[in-house]
Amino acid sequence: MMNKLLKYECIAVGRILVPIWVGTAVLSLLVAVTERMNQSFDSLVGTPVIAMVASFLQVLTALFVAASLVVAFVVNIQRFYKLLGEQGYLMFSLPAAPWQHMAAKLLCACGSTVASFLVIMGCMGLYITDTDSMVREPVKIQLALENLGITVFLVLILVLLMVGMYLYLYLCIAIGSRWPQQRLLASIVTYFVLGFAAQMVFIVLMVVGGIIIGNLPQGALDSINQFLLQLSFTTPGSLWPVGGAVVLLLFVLADGILWAVTQYLISKKLNLP
């Protein structure tokens, strides 16, 4: 069932995204070609026409690059919004559980967003020449073996952030659909209210945490310090993985909560307008 849902989801999203990707790739290729032509001609004669075409193409390419990210994002959010609207009449009649619809949409959303990124990076690779070491060097460093750990960590964080971003918007839409008459407005209001509430909770937690730490007996603080120091002395560099794992776990936890609440809303509280 998941496979079929995913297939239809990918077709629906691909219909819109693939042309943009192809456009981006073709434009990038043209930019690369004009750029090289420009460089080789430049030394012989001035060629303002080629230069003009080149800069025009560059602007257009930049637009397509921006579009492939923005459209991927908008389309995927819209797919979930439509699921809880008109399109739900077809989709929720299918013999699939609500969580499967959500999972298919989330997978497709993340997949197509990542794909958009990869397409953009691939396209950039086309016209970044060897001389642009400013770009190449950092990439090389990032991919070097000794930095692999941190790179993987960063990628994981980015993925979890992306998942969280989509899930947060799904949640807002799911809550917004509790008001079928003003679904869009309710979803947008929810977005801001929830965001504000989350910030407030965060601030309160920080303050409470600060107060607790401030009020801890000196002995306890000392022993925590002692423990951390000892840890970093005895096994140098071991704090990084531990800290990283904790951060990742927190992200996973946040994503999990978002998923659980949204799934509850669309399965136990489903109300199509």
Added chain:
Amino acid sequence: MEWNIEAGRPVYLQLVEQLELAIVTGALPAGSRVPPVRELAAQAGVNPNTMQRALQELESRGLMQSHRTAGRTVSAGPEQLDGLRRQRARALADSFWKQMQALGVSAEETAALLRAAAEKENV
């Protein structure tokens, strides 16, 4: 086959009448296969259960016969057909005469009118 179901009278009775008529007029000739219930019901735009009941009524009158494998056939014999025809004709004549009476036309005049109509048809 043409169906004409009106509101106000039981659908079942109208179906029996119209099936009978179809058998008498030869729209459903003796010995022929009767279309499936569902098809007849869809044609007439009526409930299949009602159509089924009407067909069963015709079976119990001996006008149709149902076979285990071959569906239903019209089994009315010539005598039965004749009887049915007469019965119909009488019913039509009765209702026609009532309408003539309502118009204030006498029996003689009605007979003359009928004769004239029949002659016109023959010419």
Added chain:
Amino acid sequence: MMQAIYQAKGLSKQYGHKTALDNVSFEIFPGRLVGLLGPNGSGKTTLLKLSAGLLRPSAGHVFIGGQEPGVATKTITSYLPDRMALPVEMRVDDVVNLFADFYKDFDMVKASHMLADLKLDPRQRIGTMSKGTQEKMELCLTMSRAARLYLLDEPLGGVDPAAREYILNTILRNYSEEAAVVISTHLVEDVERMLDETLILKEGQVLAHRAVDELREESGMSLDEYFRHVFRV
């Protein structure tokens, strides 16, 4: 004793302070054609949406084949919503494939025949069809399933009288035997002849759930007359 294919038990639905369905209980048995009748706003669509699993009841339960709406009931229920729900950007054959993909009881041959009768080009996009054609196509897909329960919400809704006959014929020819069919409509006269029973809703409550023949005999009125009589202003 035959098992009811459909049961509603104390079913209620509120939208905010507005009560759309109020403690509705009834049963439907296989092989029956049921007319769900009532004026606009009497709760017909709400009842069908609750049964199709697109809404959750405020109180009470729906059981289809003994189960509450979910994956199991959706595999045996063929639901026609009161609005066009096919994605407009999809082509005819895409939608047919989608139905065939998801519903095991979908009869591809039957569907192709019906769509050919409608003179639909398989590569045509849904969005380019007239509203009437879209509705007919949606009905054909709904009726191409060998379901055990058909829930048809206003199948005669937005179509002209000529198309009504087509739609009723399609329903009568194609519902699988032993299945129950629920048709909601306010065009009583058009469906009267094909119904076994009627469930009349008034302001979210069951006003009558009767065999149509019985009701006609007792009231001495056609169902249409009875309906007008009950709801006269």
